[in-house]
Amino acid sequence: MQPAMTRRTRLAPTPSGYLHPGNCVNFLLVQERAQRIGAQIVLRIDDLDFVRSRPEYVEDIFRTLEWLGITWDIGPQSVHEFHTRYSMALRHEYYRERFAQMSRMGLPIFACCCSRAELQAHDSVRCVRGCAQSTARAGADERAMRLQTPQGGLVSVGGQTIDLGRVHGDVIMWRRDDLPSYHLANVIEDHDLGITDIVRGIDLLESSALHIWLAQAAGLSGVRADSYVHHELVTGVSGEKLSKSQGQASPLEHSSANRRWIHQLARGLAQNP
Ligand SMILES: [Zn+2]
Helix, strand or coil: CCCCCCCEEEECCCCCCCCCHHHHHHHHHHHHHHHHHCCEEEECCCCCCCCCCCHHHHHHHHHHHHHHCCCCCECCCCHHHHHHHHCHHHHHHHHHHHHHHHHHCCCCEEEECCCHHHHHHCCCCCCCCCCCCCCCCCCHHHCEEEEECCCCCEEEECCEEEEHHHHCCEEEEECCCCCECHHHHHHHHHHHCCCCEEEEEHHHHHHHHHHHHHHHHCCCCCCCHHHEEEECCCECCCCCECCHHHCCCCCCCCCHHHHHHHHHHHHHHHCCC
């Protein structure tokens, strides 16, 4: 008899701002799912954006998880351990090597000099200058490495069908500021950590479709489409999505009233998958 596969899910906060109630609700839903299916929890702090990542935001993650009463089985148990052993900055060259492997596998990757503004001006998610065919060599700092997603490639996830070519087009894998893209690092990390189950906000549904396809294309074990759970987002008073860029300008007050409120929000969303 095959041994039962260990199921694993993850908490994947980004230290680019103070956590907001929406992040807290996601953590509780991850914990709830892990308990329900008997999965281990990994803490993976996505500090890929080294520019926006700040030590106080990392501290805020640990403090908030403790306040919520959430524990995890794998990953850093302290701020110090995170910085010395788990920061993604420590794996920059590793990501580069894994990306080179993908290129050698023959995935359609090319250097693209188009700026985001150019793509927006053409209302396109694909390279607009024909960079893949161009013989003009741009400097490394003027180009990003993009991966062509298949035209008409469909991925079903969360009860929806996502057209990769239309939504993602030529998706950036390696940024012009010499960092791996979020999508690339995410798929590599989920593979390396043996993640089998993901609980994330519905705003990431289209990313999930890309991650499912990318893992398969790159020959990595990925999370199966039916092991993704997408939940509704917690919205602000006027119905707007809460995001770090809109600023949780200061740490969330760790009061017992706030904790009750967040648990209540999570219970509401858990009953409405
Ligand atoms: Zn281009």
